[in-house]
Amino acid sequence: MSARAAGLVACRNCGQVHQLDTLRCKRCDSTLQSRDSQSLQKVWAWLVAGMIAYVPANLYPMLLTSTLTDRSESTIIGGVIELVDYGAIGIALVVFAASVLIPVGKFAAIIYLAVSVQRGSGRNRHGRHKAYDVVEFIGRWSMIDVFVVAILSALVQLSAIATINPGIAAVSFALSVIFTMLAAQSFDPRLIWDADRTIHD
């Protein structure tokens, strides 16, 4: 039986159970909501923002490198190709996973979760819950590339010999990661489990 069916509401922050009409948790003072009715709206809004920010993140340069002989700009994909050229295949895979596979996979997973909840689907709940857990857990790791840019730009400042500076794509990439993290956090996983419950409102 769910807390809602029993006329109760649980605090998602600390687990304390209250009567359904309680507004604030008596234990940790956070706001109580039996189901976040605006959950999907927020999810879609943050997700769209995240997807939009991901476009310039790929088109504009992440790193601006200048050495004695030349200047170059590299995008996210360019950085991965460079690593492959060095022979650092493992690291190239890590960066590719963090900057391309995880963000794109996250967009797809969040769309899938939101659409299936909107349709009231009762299929494969454990699988969808797992997908939600993975998205929540793995999303932050996309920040790797932003930190790589930070360290490289701070470290490689050898006046005329070589300098590396951050490109504007670092900002839009970071925004994209932050927006999709917020999209995942706005999703109320209890909605997945409601499909086959009779809800007493």
Add this chain to the structure above:
Amino acid sequence: MKVDFPPLDDLVACPQCDTLHLAADLPEGTRAGCQRCGHVLMSTQKTAVARIISLALTAFVLMIAAISFPFLALDAGGVRNATSVIDAILAFRNGLAFPLAIAVGFFIVVLPLMRLGALIYALGPLVAGRKARPGARAAFGLAERLRPWSMAEIFIVGVTVALIKVAGMAAVTIGPAFWAFAGVVVITILKDQLICRYSIWEALDKARA
């Protein structure tokens, strides 16, 4: 619908799927999961609070060291450039990227320190068997809410990637702050695994002033 319930304080609702359970005392070293979706609801570990506090204090001191000492240095063609963690944050200080400098500062230094500080503040008196400090609940709630935004471990992986990119073009020296930062990451992960929200909220309830 009216059912006879045990006192509300004895009930646990799964935060992930809202299924109600009756809380029970767990044997030492076991964990209890949600019957429906499997989310871990509580786990018990002996003297967890004391270990959380000692790990949090260690991580806090290491983090201070990590931002004070040189992090990495680069040598090429007679030119040397040393970098601290703060320099890495300031890499984004110019132009449009400035807000990113603030965000990165929060992700890798400010939020990790806030989490540690809040935990020490909230749980410290409990170890000594004293009453909880005012605001202890708010502090613990904050520490848990900040968890996804505290990205020290991701930063250290980013540093590794950067080192490999640079290794080909210049000699890199690893400074003491690098090891301090790596220590913060390992200790934070160990500490977070010890945190069972349910037991800590119960402990905070018992120590209520």
